[in-house]
Amino acid sequence: MGGYGDVQMIDENGLRMDGRSPGDIRDITIETGVIPVADGSCRMTWGTNEAIVAVYGPMEAHPRKIQRQDRAVLDVAYNMAPFSTTDRMRPGFNRRSREISKVTKDALESVVLLELYPRSKIRVTIEIVSAEAGTRCVGLTAASVALADAGIPMTDLVVSVASGKINDVVVCDLNKEEDNYGEADLPMGIMPNSGELVFLQMDGNLSQEEFKQAWKYNMDAAQVVHGMMVEALKGGGPQ
Amino acid sequence: MTIPIVPKLLRAHLSELAVNDARIDGRSQWGGRNLEIAHSVLPRAEGSARVRMGDTIVLAGVKFQIMQPYPDRPNQGGLMCSADVRPIAGRNWEAGPPSPEAIELGRVVDRGIRESGCIDVDSLCIIPGEKAWQVILDLFAVSDDGNLFDAFALAGIAALRNAIVPAERFEVGEDYALPVSKTPIMCSYHKVGGRFVYDACSREELGGDERIHITLGDDDNVHSLQKGLKGIFSTEEFEEIMTNAQERTKELRKIVDSM
Numbered sequence: 001m002g003g004y005g006d007v008q009m010i011d012e013n014g015l016r017m018d019g020r021s022p023g024d025i026r027d028i029t030i031e032t033g034v035i036p037v038a039d040g041s042c043r044m045t046w047g048t049n050e051a052i053v054a055v056y057g058p059m060e061a062h063p064r065k066i067q068r069q070d071r072a073v074l075d076v077a078y079n080m081a082p083f084s085t086t087d088r089m090r091p092g093f094n095r096r097s098r099e100i101s102k103v104t105k106d107a108l109e110s111v112v113l114l115e116l117y118p119r120s121k122i123r124v125t126i127e128i129v130s131a132e133a134g135t136r137c138v139g140l141t142a143a144s145v146a147l148a149d150a151g152i153p154m155t156d157l158v159v160s161v162a163s164g165k166i167n168d169v170v171v172c173d174l175n176k177e178e179d180n181y182g183e184a185d186l187p188m189g190i191m192p193n194s195g196e197l198v199f200l201q202m203d204g205n206l207s208q209e210e211f212k213q214a215w216k217y218n219m220d221a222a223q224v225v226h227g228m229m230v231e232a233l234k235g236g237g238p239q
Numbered sequence: 240m241t242i243p244i245v246p247k248l249l250r251a252h253l254s255e256l257a258v259n260d261a262r263i264d265g266r267s268q269w270g271g272r273n274l275e276i277a278h279s280v281l282p283r284a285e286g287s288a289r290v291r292m293g294d295t296i297v298l299a300g301v302k303f304q305i306m307q308p309y310p311d312r313p314n315q316g317g318l319m320c321s322a323d324v325r326p327i328a329g330r331n332w333e334a335g336p337p338s339p340e341a342i343e344l345g346r347v348v349d350r351g352i353r354e355s356g357c358i359d360v361d362s363l364c365i366i367p368g369e370k371a372w373q374v375i376l377d378l379f380a381v382s383d384d385g386n387l388f389d390a391f392a393l394a395g396i397a398a399l400r401n402a403i404v405p406a407e408r409f410e411v412g413e414d415y416a417l418p419v420s421k422t423p424i425m426c427s428y429h430k431v432g433g434r435f436v437y438d439a440c441s442r443e444e445l446g447g448d449e450r451i452h453i454t455l456g457d458d459d460n461v462h463s464l465q466k467g468l469k470g471i472f473s474t475e476e477f478e479e480i481m482t483n484a485q486e487r488t489k490e491l492r493k494i495v496d497s498m
Contacts, residue, residue, distance in 0.1 A: 123330075
């Protein structure tokens with residue numbers, strides 16, 4: 001959080017710089033089957049974020065020492081392409097991408113029925129080719145769609161959304177400026193059918209009331225995004 | 240990249256097809272796959288392109304940085320081209336530092352673009368000896384079904400031709416289109432079943448031998464050549480593919496120039 005509370009980002013009508021109301025999310029498109037050589041894939045745009053996810057597997061897990069006798073191992077990698085940001089991103093892993101890979105893996109392991117595929121590996125590769133704000137949410141959401149596209153059994157999809165606070169107003173789905181100058185950020189990973197959580201992070205400063213509002217915005221947005229994910233998986237989305 | 244087990248059956252099948260002048264996906268010896276090129280597809284890049292050749296899909300993004308010119312060339316900017324094939328592009332590509340295959344891809348594409356002189360490095364100078372533009376072309380594979388070389392080269396030149404120098408953001412003047420004076424085009428040939436074919440798919444790569452990459456400029460001038468993988472070829476074989484490359488690069492250049 002930049003914490004520059006003096007930047008005016010809510011106008012007198014209560015609208016945000018991009019014209020959204022506090023509870024509105026950005027435009028979203030979801031496509032499946034975008035990588036012909038993968039077992040499952042998803043391309044998701046969310047505002048000017050764009051994530052491409054490939055799923056390969058279940059396949060042989062090697063080296064053998066990573067195999068688990070009772071379940072499949074999930075290999076999750078989150079990466080930002082060098083041209084995905086305003087200033088070029090140096091290729092390769094960094095601490096941030098390693099952490100996001102880990103929490104995304106923890107979230108997906110909670111829904112994928114890994115015990116159905118002992119001794120095998122399922123590889124999930126999340127590539128952010130255009131970043132605005134909230135790339136971890138787009139990556140996780142798109143990864144769950146790609147896993148479903150690969151036909152991998154899961155207890156539920158995962159919808160990830162973040163809410164936060166700008167100019168003391170709680171808003172849903174922060175864009176780039178709001179993320180840079182906002183006062184809080186609360187990304188969550190939600191199982192839309194049960195309303196349970198598999199992913200949670202937060203940084204910034206929220207009162208108990210603000211926190212409850214942000215939580216509710218995320219829960220409500222998850223239902224909206226879930227509808228689009230199901231449509232895309234049914235083949236109703238753009239081809 | 241893990242070493243795929245080359246099935247002897249596939250090699251035998253490809254040889255049989257070659258005798259009958261056929262290919263595994265029904266193309267002729269010099270036939271290319273369906274080609275789609277789109278530019279300005281990445282909102283954060285100053286220039287970008289997406290190329291699809293059959294089931295091979297790649298992205299190219301151009302970014303700019305300000306560099307200090309090298310002491311021996313105070314009036315020149317720089318061009319850097321790098322390719323990365325990450326695990327997203329296929330089950331045989333693995334995470335980690337760029338593999339020798341990915342480095343070869345980046346360097347061969349880089350040579351074709353650099354040596355054609357399509358980007359005038361003198362024009363990239365802002366203040367001699369102090370500030371110059373570094374143009375960075377990043378090539379990114381989304382789906383690898385063979386011949387990433389040609390897809391990368393095509394996406395690379397298409398992205399450069401549509402790039403805008405972000406001078407306003409760096410507070411060194413007004414934005415302007417990056418001057419790109421030529422259109423170098425690469426054509427790649429793979430020895431499959433004992434003869435060279437154009438634009439090999441992944442099964443042909445798996446069951447084939449050596450490959451040759453030719454980059455030709457606007458006047459058919461040769462700008463870069465590369466022979467890769469194990470195999471032996473004759474002068475006659477090379478002349479045959481060079482003749483084909485002259486025709487094919489003209490067709491592709493027309494497409495890129497009209498974008």
